[in-house]
Amino acid sequence: MHPYARRQTLGRPRQERISGGATPHLDRVAQPPAHVPAPAGSASSSWSTCAGFSQDVGITPARYVEQVRVRAAQTLLENTDDTTDTVARRCGFGTAETMRRAFQRVLGIPPASYRERFHAAHPWG
Numbered sequence: 001m002h003p004y005a006r007r008q009t010l011g012r013p014r015q016e017r018i019s020g021g022a023t024p025h026l027d028r029v030a031q032p033p034a035h036v037p038a039p040a041g042s043a044s045s046s047w048s049t050c051a052g053f054s055q056d057v058g059i060t061p062a063r064y065v066e067q068v069r070v071r072a073a074q075t076l077l078e079n080t081d082d083t084t085d086t087v088a089r090r091c092g093f094g095t096a097e098t099m100r101r102a103f104q105r106v107l108g109i110p111p112a113s114y115r116e117r118f119h120a121a122h123p124w125g
Contacts (some may be wrong), residue, residue: 065092070106073099077115084111 053061073091076082084096093099096111103111 066102067106069093069099070102073103073111074114074118077111078118078120084115087111 050061053064057064059067069091073087073093076087076090080087082090084099088094088096088099091099093102100110103109103114107114
């Protein structure tokens with residue numbers, strides 16, 4: 001089967017992604033990560049925190065953030081007429097090219113092809 005012959009959702013059903021209220025959280029995804037200081041007396045380092053995350057979740061923090069951003073972009077590409085540049089900025093990619101590369105890595109297709117295939121028809125026209 002062709003890589004995008006079926007919908008790629010990273011394991012999340014369509015209804016959950018749409019009804020899950022992703023849109024209000026998109027601006028938070030675009031923000032740079034906040035620095036969270038280690039608890040007092042902790043000998044934990046950023047490296048050990050990342051290693052613990054990777055061990056618990058199964059992917060690196062960077063890959064996790066990339067997947068969250070791709071999910072947010074999927075929702076916008078499906079449900080809005082925003083330009084690819086706007087979607088990229090709203091989802092924290094910075095540029096459309098960075099988003100395109102992330103889509104290629106995660107879904108195997110560029111955002112434009114994804115939109116062509118899955119963009120929802122507007123109920124008013």
